[in-house]
Amino acid sequence: MLVVPCPNCGPRNASEFRYAGEYRPRPHPSQDVTDDEWATYLYTRSNTLGVHTEWWFHTSGCGLWFLAERHTKTNAFVKSYLWGAT
Amino acid sequence: MSDPTPTRLPERPGEIIDRTRQVSFTFNGEIYPAHPGDTIASALSAAGVRTFSRSFKYHRPRGLLCGAGHCPNCLVQVGDEPNVRSCQRAVEQDMDVNPQNAWPSLDQDVMSLAGLGDRFMPVGFYYKTFMKPSQLWPHYEQALRNAAGLGVVDQGTPWGAYDKQYLHGDVAVIGGGPSGISAALEAAEAGANVLLFDNGPQLGGHLRWRSDSDDTSRKDLLEKVQSARIEVYTDTDVLGWYQDNWLAAVRGDRLFKARAKAIVFATGTIEVPTLFDNNDLPGILLGSAVQRLLNLYGVAPGRRVVVVTANRHGWDLAADLLAAGVELAAIVDERRTRDHPASVDLAAAGVPIYNGSALTGARGRKAVSAAVISEIDDSGNPIGPGRVLSCDTIALSTGWEPALDLLYTAGGKSVYQENRAEMSVDPVPDGLYVAGSANGADLLQARVEDGRVAGRLAAAHLELTEPPPQQELDKLALELSKEERRTSDRISAPDGKKRFVCFCEDVTDVDVDTAIAEGYDSVELLKRYSTISMGPCQGKMCSVNALRLCSRIKGQSVQETGRTTSRPPTTPVYLGVLAGQNMEPVQVSSIHDWHLDRGASMMVAGLWLRPEHYGDATAEVNNVRNRVGLIDVSPLGKFQLTGPGAPDLLERLYINQWRNLRKGRVRYGVMCNDEGVVLDDGVCARVDDDTWYLSTTSTGAGTAFQWIQWWLQSGWGGNVHLTDMTEIYSAFNLAGPHSREVLRKLTKRDLGNKAFPYMRIRRTRVAGVSCRVWRIGFTGELSYEIHVPSSAGLHVWEALMEAGGEFGIAPFGVEAQRVLRLEKGHLIVGQDTDAMSDPLGADMAWAVKLEKPDFLGKRSLERISVDGPHQRLVGFEMTRKHIVPEEGLQIVKPQENGKLNIIGWISSSRFSPTLKKSIGLCWLPSDIGSEPGATFTIYQDGRLEEARVHHGPFFDPGGERLKS
């Protein structure tokens, strides 16, 4: 089982976490966002082969949402951090 | 009386049976004797039993083959337990053992008469024979199951006591033979916590049954293990390697989940059979199986044995047989050299020795009666006329296959070593090490040394010690490269009889030929088409032979041919072990026991157990409409937001407006995601300036909490704090025309319509307990929702029930509530909405405040509002008033050609006891749904039923009752 590095609790079994997909910055809807841009934000994922940034939630743990950089092929985590901390 | 155990030998050194005691068991209805320590197979062998099972397709008799728990041949049913490997299962007194896959009997199997199976079951038979016509498949399947069954599952077997255990170690060593033990000792010495797994009943690996060492080396190793800090798990199968060195292992009814920082794979080798005519006859055993019978259980495999070999192991075996007094018909060795130390004794004893010769076939009907051997040339082809040696046993010791399946599941890449005719792994992934005979080491000293080095490397990986110096590694590599080859890749030429590549699935060399000729020439396709390696042995007995055969047919190297992907589990496992204990956590409210005492029928709602009704849901509905009822709504999600940032957050989370909500007021709110899909709904109150209190659906509470946290923790959390109050507060809804009178008896607060109107919240003392009381009305009646600290929940609930006695109060459950809300036309998120439902279509357009600068779903709802929603959620009534269409049914539009187009679906439906007619909610295309009174058609049980669109509440459309 994958070991996920929670920035608060340290390395824990993946079964404690909820995985919430690739990180995508949200366009602000009050600005001019075209239908295409909005649809891309909603439905398109980069499906990176390599390191990408993704959301995790420590469900059976501290209850924090955090970002992790993980290699999608080897599953190796580069780092994890709270939002805004990088 | 004849001897019941004709092939039991006099005592053997190292045997593990207790000859001073006897037990008995039944096999196939007959009683057999055994000694404690015997396996079912050893006891049956001692009694001279040769046929253990019938084969899968052709129902040919099969006997012991590997003696090591790898092959399908010795599978039996023990009591209610199917598919037990009799060579691994210890005999117990009165055990009831039966053969499998043999009908009508083990001796006389109708399926094998006249080779019946042959015509019926060509290679790929699943695909060719049984797929067309597909509607006949159920019949084929039934017939196949009867013919092919792998034992019988007893449906009445009680649920076993399965459990699991987590293990943590620095270094895990898989395999407790000499190399595994050495690795474990070395790693422990360096300070590592070591987990040592072995699938045998004791450590020692082949030292337990092979006489290539004196017993002192084993004793010595075991003693050292005992004094070292090593956790030993015997009788434990490691099923697979998973991400980050997570091992699944099973001992009996327990699943181990083991995590280690480094792993040594000292998994040993598996002896494999070869291809020759009639290679499946009972009496043909692998050499290691014979040695196990001989040296562990004191049983002779037969009366006259031909040893066929291509390595030193066959000679070790022959020496053992000679010492045990078993007659040797011959030793047949492919090699031309005769340098084994035992060869002198064997020759002196008059055992015929044929060097440069090989086995080309076996003869016999129910069991082997002769071996056919021939001299071979340098490329292994027979020369000259064959020789027939009469015998009742052929011991095959011609090749080994390193047991690397686990390491493959861990990402190890296989490399076929042509010069040794064996697989190896290169590269081995970081932190993983392979040692011992799995790594090609054969001589005991090399195995020990190889294990030691692997253990040191594993400890060095954890930086507990220095890696071994390079010259030590070089020396070991040199030693290993000088090891004598132990595996022959020779395949005998066919001579008209069946030659089985795969014993589990009865696949012959001809089948492989055919499959490749038909185009299934990649190993993965060949496997799926022929089902080679898909049976109980999972390729352990057959995949290397299949590969060699395939590569020869295609004229390419084994490496080019490649091998099929290994996947866990590498050995069979009980589903019960994987399922674990039957534990499903449930949440119950603070008055759960009260419900049970009142005979409530409980239902599962999300994680909660809730009263569905207390016997008569219709009476409960009527009681709420006419008098007063009380429902436990504790599972509602309850969240508190504090801080000046709360209004900002709410404005973004909900489609509604919040900033203008005044203190003490309540508003209904809807949350959407950015796709504009409805996620949850509930009420939200401004308790005071900086305190907001909101509820969500019961089943969505957990998800809603995570959802809010997500936005809160990613930039929207300024000056606001979220607290989950779901379990802190119990919640009861007091509903019905008399609810005010009931509550009045328990509080001093003015409950008049002026002081406490509809859609307000008040801090109120109820029965002496400070509560939050909402005046809201999901049921459409005057009602008060009382949120009380859970510790006082039962007290307040009982006080309400008592106070309501004179007004005819009765509890009501989820079912009555569903009817009551449906009469009011209120939707339930998740019941009446799905992952496609937006609030514009779901009749909540009034709540959508597109003019807000931002909220979740805004951009998508703007887009949807341009054309308007395609589907609408509306109420309906049935033309035939008593017909209640099932929830989930399709709404159809009959076409001219008689076909029915699906245009919508029923999301809720009930018979309304108040209105005495069937009502419901459904999704319809906007054009039909927008027109009250429009008719549409529901498809139910092959009939078409007519229904009419209804807008707004069915009952009390003006809402007078709840505002009264």
Ligand code: FES
């Ligand atoms: S003989 Fe028992 S599994 Fe092979």
Ligand SMILES: [Zn+2]
């Ligand atoms: Zn955490």
